[in-house]
Each structure stands twice: as C-alpha cells, then as structure tokens.
Amino acid sequence: MNNRPPRILLVDDEPAVLSALARLLHRQLPAGPEVETFTSPRAALARAWEVPFALVVSDYRMAEMDGIAFLKEFAEIQPHALRLMLSGAADFDVLVSAVNAVGLHRYLIKPWDDEEVCSVLQGAYAEFGRQEADRQLALERQRQLGQLSPEEIERRRLEAEEPGITRVNWGPDGAIHLDD
Template sequence: MSRILLVDDEESILKSLKRLLRVAPCSFGGKSYVLDIETCTSAKAALARAREEDFDLFISDYRMPEMDGIEFLKAAKQIQPDAARLILSGYADLNALIRAVNEVGIERFIGKPWNDYELLSAIAQALAHRELLLENRELANLVRQEMGDVSPEELEAQRLEALEPGITEVHWGPDGSVILDPELDQH
C-alpha cells in the first residue's frame, strides 16, 4: 500500500482528489497501486504529519497561505528525502515550475483543473520511480558490501538512520555519561 499526503488549502479540492483516487485505478507498467490517502488543509499541519508518519508521495497545491507548495515540498524533502513529490497549480508560472524542479526535484507539475488520466498516470509513475530508486540503492549497497567498500554494520546503521534520523548519533557528557537529549543539557 502506498501512502499519499495531499496538501491544499481548499477543502473542495482535497475532497475531489480523494474521491478520484478512491474510485479510479492507479497503475503503471502493469502494476496497480493501492493508495492510503491522507489530507491536510495546512502546510504546517502536513509537515507535522510528515514528522510522525512515512509517506511515499506528497502532492501539494502551489499557492497556499502559510507557505507555497515549493517551500512545503522542500521542507518535506528534508524530513522524508525518499518520498516522491508532485505540485498541482491553477497558475501557469514558468518560474515556479523551474524553481520546483531545481530546488525540490518534483516528479511533475500538474495544472488545475487536472485531467484525471494525467493525474493518475503521474501518481503511478512517481510511485514506480520511487520504488525503482529504492531498489537501485539496495542493489548498490549489496554490491558495495560484496566489494568490501562497506560493512554490513555500516549498512544497518545507514538503514536505521534513514528510519530514525539521529539514532546513530551519541552525545557524551564530560564525565563519560550518555546525554539523551543534548538540547536540554546546554545549561
């Protein structure tokens, strides 16, 4: 099951997207994707959700009051770098499109109103691309391990760090004790 977070300040858009994604098949390359869809009307609330749960794909409106879609996706990329990213926009802004591609590495920029087939196809392609990137990373890690460039322990530390950023970092006190929360110990 692929988890998707939809972000748009207009509740009606979120309802339309959710309805479409529930009833229409989302497939690419012979593979169909079952979608678990969450929605947020606020970019800040969406970032809070991204800190709590993993998502395979973020789909964001471009123009929102708190922050634009590019700023949101840039922040989401910092939290979940492996998640795919799409932008929906009712505004044909070439500069915004270039910025989204260069700064955030979005998969696609889809115009509003969207074509249902194009949107479903873009979602399936983004999810397939993400799976391929993750699989390639795993294979590259196995090759590096076979060649002796990296140990199984280092690969496991990288995997754990990706799941829980900061988990492999240990903060030591001056007396040799382990400091569990370094921010609290700065007095």
C-alpha cells in the same frame, strides 16, 4: 523498508480539493498506496517525520507557506520521495523555480484531468518503486564489498522505516535536546 506499501501525501489548504483528489485515487488505485491528506503544510511536515511517503503532491499557493517552501522542507526530511506540484498557477517562473529548488518530478495544473492525474501518479509511484529497488541493490552491493558496516546498514534501515529517527538535536553545550 517495512512491508507496508509506501504512502502518498496530499497537501492543499482547500479541503474540497483534497477530498476530490483522495476520492479519485481511492477509485482509481483501490489496492494501491495509502493516501494521507493535510490542509496544513506544517502538520504534513510533522507527519513526514513519522512515516515514509513515496510521493508528495502539494499545491503551490497556500496560506501557511507556499508549495516550494513546503517541498523544500519535505525533501530535507524524506529526500527519496518524489515531489509533485498541483497548482492553478500556470506561471512559467513558478514552474522553473519549483524544478530548480526542490527537484520537482512533475507539475500538474488545476483544474486537472482525472485520467492525467491518475496516470502521472501511477507512473510516479512505479518510478519510486524502481528507484527504491535500485537503492536496495546499491546498498547490498556496498555491503558485499565491505563498504558499509552492519551499524550503517541498520541505521539506513531504521531511517527508511522511521524518517528522522537517527538524527540527534545537539545543544550548544553538548546536551541532547528532545523535541516536545
């Protein structure tokens, strides 16, 4: 991984909610991770292809796409990021669907309690750090056992720093298609 602290991604189609959450996190985690906010789930997914995130917090009900669909697509891009949902929908079926479909780490209900949200996000951020350390130890152990080639180690390093960089979009004729 690079030396920058992992980021937190907040996605909600209500700008006021994003502003309130970002202010809360900057106040409670002043030396912590960078926080990026998006009102558009599609724009957030595009950003996920560019930089790694430790956590992603998504609203459930958004006009462009619902939170479960967004988190599902996000997980395909960055499978190691912890996924959380913040929603005014206290529907048990939504919660079960989110847990089953996207491996949800936590579900928070709006309106939120500032202390609870900060505690949950700090805990999730710490959990991401532990999981990342475990992944690095496993990778080093595989390298020591000769189970990974130097090329595979480098591919994984590049993918951790720039999600999607090692993926190739092949056309049906064998040509490589470049994204616009």
